[in-house]
Amino acid sequence: MKVEAPRVSQGTALILLLFFFLLLVSVLGASTDRDLRMSTRCPKPHFVLVHGYGGGAWSWYKIRCLLEASGYEVTCLDLKGAGIDNTNSTTIHTFDAYNQPLINFFARNLRDNEKVILVGHSAGGLSVTDASHKFSNKIQVAIYVAATMLKHGFVTDQDIKDGVPHNIAGGSKSQLHMSPQEDVVLASMLSRPVPLEALKQARFRGDGADRVRRVYIKTKYDHTLKPEQQDAMIKKWPPAPSDVFVLNTDHNPLVSDPFVLSGLLVKVSASTECN
Numbered sequence: 001m002k003v004e005a006p007r008v009s010q011g012t013a014l015i016l017l018l019f020f021f022l023l024l025v026s027v028l029g030a031s032t033d034r035d036l037r038m039s040t041r042c043p044k045p046h047f048v049l050v051h052g053y054g055g056g057a058w059s060w061y062k063i064r065c066l067l068e069a070s071g072y073e074v075t076c077l078d079l080k081g082a083g084i085d086n087t088n089s090t091t092i093h094t095f096d097a098y099n100q101p102l103i104n105f106f107a108r109n110l111r112d113n114e115k116v117i118l119v120g121h122s123a124g125g126l127s128v129t130d131a132s133h134k135f136s137n138k139i140q141v142a143i144y145v146a147a148t149m150l151k152h153g154f155v156t157d158q159d160i161k162d163g164v165p166h167n168i169a170g171g172s173k174s175q176l177h178m179s180p181q182e183d184v185v186l187a188s189m190l191s192r193p194v195p196l197e198a199l200k201q202a203r204f205r206g207d208g209a210d211r212v213r214r215v216y217i218k219t220k221y222d223h224t225l226k227p228e229q230q231d232a233m234i235k236k237w238p239p240a241p242s243d244v245f246v247l248n249t250d251h252n253p254l255v256s257d258p259f260v261l262s263g264l265l266v267k268v269s270a271s272t273e274c275n
Protein backbone atom coordinates (compact mmCIF):
# COMPACT_ATOMS: atom_id res chain seq x y z
CA MET A 1 0.00 0.00 0.00
CA LYS A 2 1.30 3.37 -0.89
CA VAL A 3 1.38 5.97 1.83
CA GLU A 4 1.48 9.52 0.68
CA ALA A 5 3.81 11.74 2.58
CA PRO A 6 2.08 14.95 3.61
CA ARG A 7 2.99 17.59 1.14
CA VAL A 8 4.38 20.79 2.39
CA SER A 9 4.73 23.51 -0.11
CA GLN A 10 7.90 25.54 -0.21
CA GLY A 11 6.00 28.64 0.87
CA THR A 12 4.61 26.97 4.03
CA ALA A 13 8.05 25.62 4.91
CA LEU A 14 9.54 29.07 4.63
CA ILE A 15 6.85 30.56 6.87
CA LEU A 16 7.38 27.81 9.48
CA LEU A 17 11.12 28.38 9.41
CA LEU A 18 10.63 32.08 9.87
CA PHE A 19 8.24 31.44 12.76
CA PHE A 20 10.74 29.22 14.60
CA PHE A 21 13.50 31.73 13.98
CA LEU A 22 11.41 34.51 15.53
CA LEU A 23 10.49 32.28 18.47
CA LEU A 24 14.17 31.51 19.09
CA VAL A 25 15.12 35.16 18.93
CA SER A 26 12.40 36.18 21.36
CA VAL A 27 13.30 33.43 23.87
CA LEU A 28 17.00 34.30 23.74
CA GLY A 29 16.21 37.99 23.90
CA ALA A 30 13.99 37.58 26.96
CA SER A 31 16.54 35.57 28.86
CA THR A 32 19.42 37.97 28.19
CA ASP A 33 17.22 40.84 29.27
CA ARG A 34 16.33 39.06 32.50
CA ASP A 35 19.94 38.06 33.19
CA LEU A 36 21.05 41.63 32.65
CA ARG A 37 18.42 42.92 35.02
CA MET A 38 19.38 40.43 37.72
CA SER A 39 23.14 40.84 37.38
CA THR A 40 23.62 44.53 36.75
CA ARG A 41 20.60 46.78 36.66
CA CYS A 42 18.59 45.06 39.41
CA PRO A 43 20.68 42.93 41.72
CA LYS A 44 18.85 40.41 43.87
CA PRO A 45 17.14 42.27 46.75
CA HIS A 46 18.91 42.14 50.10
CA PHE A 47 16.61 42.31 53.12
CA VAL A 48 18.03 43.56 56.42
CA LEU A 49 15.70 42.71 59.29
CA VAL A 50 15.76 44.50 62.65
CA HIS A 51 14.02 43.05 65.70
CA GLY A 52 11.94 44.83 68.33
CA TYR A 53 11.84 45.03 72.15
CA GLY A 54 13.56 42.07 73.79
CA GLY A 55 13.85 40.24 70.48
CA GLY A 56 16.90 39.36 68.43
CA ALA A 57 17.92 38.08 65.02
CA TRP A 58 15.99 34.93 66.03
CA SER A 59 12.70 36.88 65.99
CA TRP A 60 12.74 36.64 62.18
CA TYR A 61 13.31 32.88 61.87
CA LYS A 62 10.10 32.23 59.91
CA ILE A 63 10.42 35.26 57.63
CA ARG A 64 14.09 34.54 57.01
CA CYS A 65 13.28 30.97 56.04
CA LEU A 66 10.54 32.05 53.60
CA LEU A 67 12.58 34.85 51.99
CA GLU A 68 15.70 32.71 51.62
CA ALA A 69 13.67 29.87 50.14
CA SER A 70 12.48 32.39 47.54
CA GLY A 71 16.08 33.26 46.69
CA TYR A 72 16.50 36.57 48.49
CA GLU A 73 19.56 37.58 50.49
CA VAL A 74 18.63 38.10 54.15
CA THR A 75 20.57 39.61 57.04
CA CYS A 76 19.20 39.50 60.60
CA LEU A 77 21.06 41.44 63.25
CA ASP A 78 21.22 41.41 67.03
CA LEU A 79 21.26 44.94 68.39
CA LYS A 80 23.35 45.62 71.52
CA GLY A 81 22.35 43.41 74.44
CA ALA A 82 19.85 41.50 72.26
CA GLY A 83 19.75 37.91 71.04
CA ILE A 84 23.21 36.37 71.48
CA ASP A 85 25.06 39.68 71.82
CA ASN A 86 26.77 39.28 75.20
CA THR A 87 26.45 42.89 76.42
CA ASN A 88 24.62 43.22 79.74
CA SER A 89 21.68 45.53 78.96
CA THR A 90 22.19 47.42 82.23
CA THR A 91 25.38 48.84 80.68
CA ILE A 92 23.54 50.30 77.64
CA HIS A 93 22.76 53.93 78.41
CA THR A 94 22.23 55.55 75.01
CA PHE A 95 20.26 54.76 71.89
CA ASP A 96 23.43 55.12 69.83
CA ALA A 97 25.08 52.35 71.86
CA TYR A 98 22.00 50.16 71.41
CA ASN A 99 21.86 50.72 67.64
CA GLN A 100 25.63 50.46 67.04
CA PRO A 101 25.44 46.99 65.42
CA LEU A 102 23.10 48.27 62.67
CA ILE A 103 25.17 51.42 62.06
CA ASN A 104 28.35 49.30 61.88
CA PHE A 105 26.66 47.00 59.41
CA PHE A 106 25.86 49.90 57.07
CA ALA A 107 29.32 51.42 57.49
CA ARG A 108 31.26 48.21 56.91
CA ASN A 109 29.35 45.30 55.46
CA LEU A 110 27.80 46.53 52.22
CA ARG A 111 29.31 46.32 48.74
CA ASP A 112 29.90 49.60 46.86
CA ASN A 113 26.61 51.03 45.60
CA GLU A 114 24.66 48.24 47.28
CA LYS A 115 21.18 49.20 48.50
CA VAL A 116 19.14 47.17 50.94
CA ILE A 117 15.52 46.80 51.92
CA LEU A 118 15.55 47.71 55.59
CA VAL A 119 12.74 46.28 57.72
CA GLY A 120 12.09 47.09 61.38
CA HIS A 121 9.60 45.45 63.71
CA SER A 122 8.26 47.32 66.77
CA ALA A 123 11.14 49.25 68.40
CA GLY A 124 13.21 48.25 65.38
CA GLY A 125 11.50 51.20 63.70
CA LEU A 126 13.72 53.55 65.73
CA SER A 127 16.77 51.76 64.35
CA VAL A 128 15.41 51.96 60.81
CA THR A 129 14.83 55.72 61.10
CA ASP A 130 18.31 56.27 62.58
CA ALA A 131 19.91 54.36 59.68
CA SER A 132 17.71 56.21 57.16
CA HIS A 133 19.05 59.55 58.42
CA LYS A 134 22.64 58.36 58.24
CA PHE A 135 22.68 56.10 55.17
CA SER A 136 19.78 57.23 52.97
CA ASN A 137 21.81 56.40 49.85
CA LYS A 138 22.15 52.76 50.90
CA ILE A 139 18.46 52.11 51.56
CA GLN A 140 16.09 51.30 48.72
CA VAL A 141 13.02 51.30 50.94
CA ALA A 142 12.42 51.38 54.71
CA ILE A 143 9.60 49.13 55.91
CA TYR A 144 8.03 49.59 59.36
CA VAL A 145 6.14 46.56 60.67
CA ALA A 146 3.98 47.54 63.67
CA ALA A 147 6.92 49.79 64.35
CA THR A 148 7.77 53.09 65.98
CA MET A 149 8.07 55.63 63.16
CA LEU A 150 9.08 59.06 64.43
CA LYS A 151 11.14 61.28 62.15
CA HIS A 152 13.12 62.86 64.99
CA GLY A 153 12.76 60.13 67.59
CA PHE A 154 11.31 60.85 71.03
CA VAL A 155 11.27 64.64 71.22
CA THR A 156 7.89 65.53 72.75
CA ASP A 157 5.61 63.88 75.31
CA GLN A 158 3.25 63.14 72.45
CA ASP A 159 6.05 61.22 70.69
CA ILE A 160 6.40 59.02 73.79
CA LYS A 161 2.64 58.49 73.89
CA ASP A 162 2.50 57.56 70.22
CA GLY A 163 5.68 55.54 69.94
CA VAL A 164 6.23 53.59 73.17
CA PRO A 165 4.40 50.25 73.24
CA HIS A 166 2.47 48.66 76.07
CA ASN A 167 3.20 45.23 77.60
CA ILE A 168 6.70 44.83 76.27
CA ALA A 169 7.70 41.97 78.59
CA GLY A 170 9.19 39.34 76.29
CA GLY A 171 6.80 36.61 75.24
CA SER A 172 3.92 38.26 77.01
CA LYS A 173 0.66 36.64 76.11
CA SER A 174 -1.04 39.92 75.21
CA GLN A 175 1.67 40.77 72.70
CA LEU A 176 1.31 37.39 70.97
CA HIS A 177 -2.40 36.74 71.44
CA MET A 178 -2.84 35.48 67.87
CA SER A 179 0.48 33.64 67.64
CA PRO A 180 1.12 29.89 67.94
CA GLN A 181 1.71 28.76 71.52
CA GLU A 182 5.18 27.43 70.56
CA ASP A 183 6.21 30.95 69.60
CA VAL A 184 4.93 32.37 72.88
CA VAL A 185 7.07 29.80 74.71
CA LEU A 186 10.09 30.43 72.46
CA ALA A 187 9.87 34.19 73.01
CA SER A 188 9.60 33.74 76.77
CA MET A 189 12.79 31.62 76.68
CA LEU A 190 14.86 33.88 74.41
CA SER A 191 13.78 37.44 75.21
CA ARG A 192 16.35 39.69 76.86
CA PRO A 193 15.78 42.69 79.14
CA VAL A 194 15.08 45.88 77.21
CA PRO A 195 17.24 48.98 77.89
CA LEU A 196 14.08 51.08 77.72
CA GLU A 197 15.61 54.29 79.08
CA ALA A 198 18.31 54.13 76.41
CA LEU A 199 15.67 53.62 73.72
CA LYS A 200 13.71 56.63 74.94
CA GLN A 201 16.78 58.74 74.25
CA ALA A 202 16.48 58.11 70.52
CA ARG A 203 16.76 61.53 68.82
CA PHE A 204 17.52 62.11 65.16
CA ARG A 205 18.50 65.38 63.52
CA GLY A 206 17.87 66.70 60.05
CA ASP A 207 15.82 65.58 57.08
CA GLY A 208 18.04 62.83 55.69
CA ALA A 209 15.42 60.16 56.28
CA ASP A 210 12.99 61.98 53.97
CA ARG A 211 15.11 60.83 51.03
CA VAL A 212 14.12 57.22 51.72
CA ARG A 213 10.81 55.73 50.55
CA ARG A 214 8.89 54.50 53.60
CA VAL A 215 6.30 51.74 53.83
CA TYR A 216 4.14 51.17 56.93
CA ILE A 217 2.55 47.79 57.69
CA LYS A 218 -0.12 48.22 60.36
CA THR A 219 -1.31 45.44 62.65
CA LYS A 220 -5.02 45.67 63.25
CA TYR A 221 -5.36 43.64 66.47
CA ASP A 222 -2.23 44.96 68.14
CA HIS A 223 -2.46 45.33 71.96
CA THR A 224 1.17 46.42 72.23
CA LEU A 225 1.70 49.24 69.73
CA LYS A 226 -1.98 50.01 69.37
CA PRO A 227 -3.60 50.87 66.04
CA GLU A 228 -4.32 54.41 67.36
CA GLN A 229 -0.62 54.86 68.08
CA GLN A 230 0.35 53.56 64.63
CA ASP A 231 -2.20 55.86 62.97
CA ALA A 232 -0.94 58.88 64.93
CA MET A 233 2.63 58.27 63.73
CA ILE A 234 1.49 57.71 60.14
CA LYS A 235 -0.45 60.97 60.27
CA LYS A 236 2.51 62.89 61.66
CA TRP A 237 5.05 61.58 59.14
CA PRO A 238 3.02 60.06 56.32
CA PRO A 239 4.39 57.61 53.77
CA ALA A 240 2.71 57.67 50.34
CA PRO A 241 -0.92 56.53 50.84
CA SER A 242 -0.30 53.52 48.59
CA ASP A 243 2.58 52.54 50.88
CA VAL A 244 0.40 51.89 53.95
CA PHE A 245 -0.81 48.30 54.41
CA VAL A 246 -2.83 46.54 57.10
CA LEU A 247 -2.45 42.99 58.45
CA ASN A 248 -5.20 41.39 60.54
CA THR A 249 -2.80 40.28 63.24
CA ASP A 250 -1.46 40.86 66.73
CA HIS A 251 1.78 42.77 67.34
CA ASN A 252 3.92 40.00 65.91
CA PRO A 253 2.99 38.99 62.32
CA LEU A 254 6.57 37.68 62.11
CA VAL A 255 5.24 34.57 63.82
CA SER A 256 1.46 34.94 63.70
CA ASP A 257 1.16 35.47 59.93
CA PRO A 258 4.57 34.88 58.34
CA PHE A 259 3.27 33.85 54.90
CA VAL A 260 1.26 37.02 54.40
CA LEU A 261 3.98 39.25 55.86
CA SER A 262 6.76 37.74 53.74
CA GLY A 263 4.52 38.00 50.68
CA LEU A 264 4.00 41.67 51.40
CA LEU A 265 7.74 42.24 51.83
CA VAL A 266 8.36 40.59 48.46
CA LYS A 267 5.61 42.67 46.87
CA VAL A 268 7.17 45.89 48.17
CA SER A 269 10.63 44.82 47.03
CA ALA A 270 9.26 44.09 43.56
CA SER A 271 7.84 47.60 43.39
CA THR A 272 11.11 49.38 44.16
CA GLU A 273 13.23 50.95 41.50
CA CYS A 274 16.52 49.29 41.83
CA ASN A 275 18.88 52.17 41.23
Ligand SMILES: *[C@@H]1O[C@H](CO)[C@@H](O)[C@H](O)[C@H]1NC(C)=O
Pocket residue numbers: 088089090
Ligand atom coordinates in the same frame (compact mmCIF):
# COMPACT_ATOMS: atom_id res chain seq x y z
C1 LIG B 1 23.93 42.73 84.57
O1 LIG B 1 24.39 43.74 85.38
C2 LIG B 1 23.64 43.92 86.58
C3 LIG B 1 24.14 45.16 87.30
O2 LIG B 1 25.53 45.21 87.34
C4 LIG B 1 23.75 42.67 87.43
O3 LIG B 1 22.96 42.79 88.60
C5 LIG B 1 23.24 41.49 86.61
O4 LIG B 1 23.42 40.28 87.33
C6 LIG B 1 23.97 41.40 85.28
N1 LIG B 1 23.34 40.39 84.48
C7 LIG B 1 24.00 39.41 83.89
C8 LIG B 1 23.19 38.44 83.09
O5 LIG B 1 25.21 39.28 83.98
